[in-house]
Amino acid sequence: MNNDYVVRMKNITKVFGKVKALDHVEFSLKKGEVHAILGENGAGKSSLMNVLNGIYMPDEGSVEVKGQIVKITSPKDALNLGIGMLPQHYKLVEVFSAIENVAAGSRKTPPFLNKKKILDDMGKLIDKLGMDIDPHKKVYEMSVAEKQSLEIFKVLYRGADILILDEPTAVLTPQEINNLFGIIRKMVNNGCSVIIITHKLEEVMEISDRITIMRKGTTIQTVNKNETNQQELAGMMVGDVMELNVPYVQVERGKKCLEVKSLTAVDRNKVNILDHVSFDLYAGEILGVAGIAGSGQKELCEGIAGLYPIKSGEVIFEGENIVGKTPEKIYDLGISLSFVPEDRLGMGLVSSMDIIDNVLLKDYRNKKGWGISRAVSRGKAEMLVEKLNVSTPAIENHAVSLLSGGNIQKVLLGREIALDPKLMVTAYATRGLDVGSSQIIYELLNAQKVKMKPIMYVGEDLDVLMNLCDRIMVLCEGKITGIVDPRKTTKEAIGLLMSGVMDEGGEK
Amino acid sequence: MIHIVKKEVPKTRDKMIIRVAAILAALLVASIIVIFAGANPLQLYFGILQGCFGSVHRFAATMEKMVPLLVLSLGVMVAFKMQFWNIGAEGQFLMGAVGATLVVRLLPNLPLPIMLLCMMILAFVFGAVWLMIPAFFKARFGTNETLFTLMLNYIALTLVTALQYDFWKDPAASGMPKIANLPDNALLPTVSGFNLSIFFVVIIVLVMYFFMNKSKKGFEIAVLGESENTARYIGLNITKTIMIAALVSGGLCGLVGMFQISGVSGALSVEITGGLGFTAIIVAWLSGLKVPFVVTNAFFFAILLQGASYIQTAFQIPSSVAEMIQAIILFFILGSEFLLRYRFVRDQTESEVA
Numbered sequence: 001m002n003n004d005y006v007v008r009m010k011n012i013t014k015v016f017g018k019v020k021a022l023d024h025v026e027f028s029l030k031k032g033e034v035h036a037i038l039g040e041n042g043a044g045k046s047s048l049m050n051v052l053n054g055i056y057m058p059d060e061g062s063v064e065v066k067g068q069i070v071k072i073t074s075p076k077d078a079l080n081l082g083i084g085m086l087p088q089h090y091k092l093v094e095v096f097s098a099i100e101n102v103a104a105g106s107r108k109t110p111p112f113l114n115k116k117k118i119l120d121d122m123g124k125l126i127d128k129l130g131m132d133i134d135p136h137k138k139v140y141e142m143s144v145a146e147k148q149s150l151e152i153f154k155v156l157y158r159g160a161d162i163l164i165l166d167e168p169t170a171v172l173t174p175q176e177i178n179n180l181f182g183i184i185r186k187m188v189n190n191g192c193s194v195i196i197i198t199h200k201l202e203e204v205m206e207i208s209d210r211i212t213i214m215r216k217g218t219t220i221q222t223v224n225k226n227e228t229n230q231q232e233l234a235g236m237m238v239g240d241v242m243e244l245n246v247p248y249v250q251v252e253r254g255k256k257c258l259e260v261k262s263l264t265a266v267d268r269n270k271v272n273i274l275d276h277v278s279f280d281l282y283a284g285e286i287l288g289v290a291g292i293a294g295s296g297q298k299e300l301c302e303g304i305a306g307l308y309p310i311k312s313g314e315v316i317f318e319g320e321n322i323v324g325k326t327p328e329k330i331y332d333l334g335i336s337l338s339f340v341p342e343d344r345l346g347m348g349l350v351s352s353m354d355i356i357d358n359v360l361l362k363d364y365r366n367k368k369g370w371g372i373s374r375a376v377s378r379g380k381a382e383m384l385v386e387k388l389n390v391s392t393p394a395i396e397n398h399a400v401s402l403l404s405g406g407n408i409q410k411v412l413l414g415r416e417i418a419l420d421p422k423l424m425v426t427a428y429a430t431r432g433l434d435v436g437s438s439q440i441i442y443e444l445l446n447a448q449k450v451k452m453k454p455i456m457y458v459g460e461d462l463d464v465l466m467n468l469c470d471r472i473m474v475l476c477e478g479k480i481t482g483i484v485d486p487r488k489t490t491k492e493a494i495g496l497l498m499s500g501v502m503d504e505g506g507e508k
Numbered sequence: 509m510i511h512i513v514k515k516e517v518p519k520t521r522d523k524m525i526i527r528v529a530a531i532l533a534a535l536l537v538a539s540i541i542v543i544f545a546g547a548n549p550l551q552l553y554f555g556i557l558q559g560c561f562g563s564v565h566r567f568a569a570t571m572e573k574m575v576p577l578l579v580l581s582l583g584v585m586v587a588f589k590m591q592f593w594n595i596g597a598e599g600q601f602l603m604g605a606v607g608a609t610l611v612v613r614l615l616p617n618l619p620l621p622i623m624l625l626c627m628m629i630l631a632f633v634f635g636a637v638w639l640m641i642p643a644f645f646k647a648r649f650g651t652n653e654t655l656f657t658l659m660l661n662y663i664a665l666t667l668v669t670a671l672q673y674d675f676w677k678d679p680a681a682s683g684m685p686k687i688a689n690l691p692d693n694a695l696l697p698t699v700s701g702f703n704l705s706i707f708f709v710v711i712i713v714l715v716m717y718f719f720m721n722k723s724k725k726g727f728e729i730a731v732l733g734e735s736e737n738t739a740r741y742i743g744l745n746i747t748k749t750i751m752i753a754a755l756v757s758g759g760l761c762g763l764v765g766m767f768q769i770s771g772v773s774g775a776l777s778v779e780i781t782g783g784l785g786f787t788a789i790i791v792a793w794l795s796g797l798k799v800p801f802v803v804t805n806a807f808f809f810a811i812l813l814q815g816a817s818y819i820q821t822a823f824q825i826p827s828s829v830a831e832m833i834q835a836i837i838l839f840f841i842l843g844s845e846f847l848l849r850y851r852f853v854r855d856q857t858e859s860e861v862a
Contacts, residue, residue: 305741307740307741326743326745327740327741327743328743328744328745329743330743331742331743332743347735347737347738347740347741348738348741349738350730350731350734350735350738351734351735352734353730353731353734357727360727361731361738361742362742364724364727365724367724370723370724370725371718371722371723371724372722372723372724372727
């Protein structure tokens, strides 16, 4: 039976700093199967695959490939074992043609290009897999789907028979997805084994043979597709509702403050990243925004703040449409965006500056004249450090990038709240924070709510969202799949909404 | 295998030790060349100091070398702070000198104070415009400022050549291709070798210190340089900020053109820059883009320049040797910067990749 498995990963543990990204994970891949790995953000899906691909070295555990225990220390090692991973962001040379991209970096390529031979090899493979690649087409002329086919082809050409696809369908249209699945099936028929990382339940049910569900760095279960259904999977993915110590504060909600009407925006690939999003936000409520990463949360936040170009639709704030206004103007209206992107230091803070200067970022304009004064900001910084318990050796001449993630977060959020904004948009406010610090953040948000502030809270932890928010809006692929009352719904139902299964009985 | 790893922030004491060691090592290596050139290294090094500080006159010469370098360095520093790689200081310098000369040609009879003021204003404007052109294209169309500013250097140089050999050629110079010397009412007053530009430089340094550390615009420039996303997030007008930084940066470099022709060379020519616009890049960079260090480093470079020209005559060594000594010292100092920021570590056999 052992020969059936091309990959067996046992007891894999990987620790980053204090965070256990993978905690004794078990995973196996049979020859000729399509195996889906399902999980929320941060469940450890990508980390596990990075271990298999030699990008991370596991702290514990063993990896067995084709019956032999191996140590994979680089993607090159992985490829030698026949493991190829498709990057989420394509790594192709734009000005090269398909054939040149295939030749570049392949160890089969001799010093001088033998295009004819590569072309022959390519032809055979293309026929076998039914791919639609024109070898002479330049990459910059290709559609996203074509680029993806080319990436798959590149990996196969280099001799991989175990393919890892990291969220391959995220950027594709439904037809293209069908196409991709066709290619995957043909690959499997030709003896390849495929691992597909995803969070879309329908696709999982369509393409995979077995499914491994991960949550918070551990494997929950591996199931056969035939023995399960979407509801069960969603349940396993999100887990049971945990009783958290997040206090819900009852506040009579006030007037409508923000009205978003049919907001639409496109991303670089011309895909609708926001698709006719409409919702209202009231004073004295926390509106949660749930969704798998990349469902449009970032664009929604930035779109409101005037940082992301809006194709159509309106954002009405205090009776005025703010779409098309510059960030300066919107900022002057009192919309504070304490948006924390995945890269914490990317936008809200300047990493090389100290806490005082980062507080100053939002303060310096209040002073009249040409100069800046650090005295006020120093006071605020001191208060912030004390109130939020930020652990830092100094507030001056100590770059915030040297602080831990949680402390950086506190500085950012503390600063925004201290500004007393008219509208707060926060995203992933407690990502990476320990329980105590998170608690402080929730209390701060609740305090704002009691002051009848409208708050939009983009989160990823459903437990927190369900405890903290008055309503939860679920986004999937840029569309609102439902706006629900967390006290009248289940976590599982939200999980289904996140995976694109449409709203069945929410409070719309 | 040996790896190069970024260091944590080095301590001030370590920094001093490494820098002093670098200079000593440089002098040691330079000694070999000096001995080959037939001079006594110790005497020669002492000679350098004598050449710089030996008399009031020599000290004035050192200051004269420091003035343009310091102001140019402050100029490029402003742009660099925004991560706008202005390597066109040479061109802005030349254009500033053209602007100053233009004033004299158009209004030759202005009284001295007004003349100097007008020259300074026009020099500033010419230099500023010369940098605001690439800045505009960068802000508007995202062009590469490095290439753009570099190429504008050649245009400025060619323009000055055309002026010198043709349009503004001095008919009184009996066929020599030169532009007429400035009249007395366009020369910076001089007191025992020190010209008035030193006074202006003191003001410029103070203003720039305020601008970079205590002004809104300076703060915005620093934020934009660190992260364009943050700048957008706090609602900065990015185009405006880029243009203001270019105005200050190019303007300062242009001003140097006026100081140089009015205080040192006495006339516009293609040689006035002497490559200082490029040296300024090194000075600004070595100073970590901080005003006080720009001042000290410009002073240090002025010593090198003045010392080198002194020892050529005093020790009868060829100018190339003096230049080599300069280059060796520079090389070691630049090398030590690397050691300040990175350290070598030996690979452990089972090291982590992540």
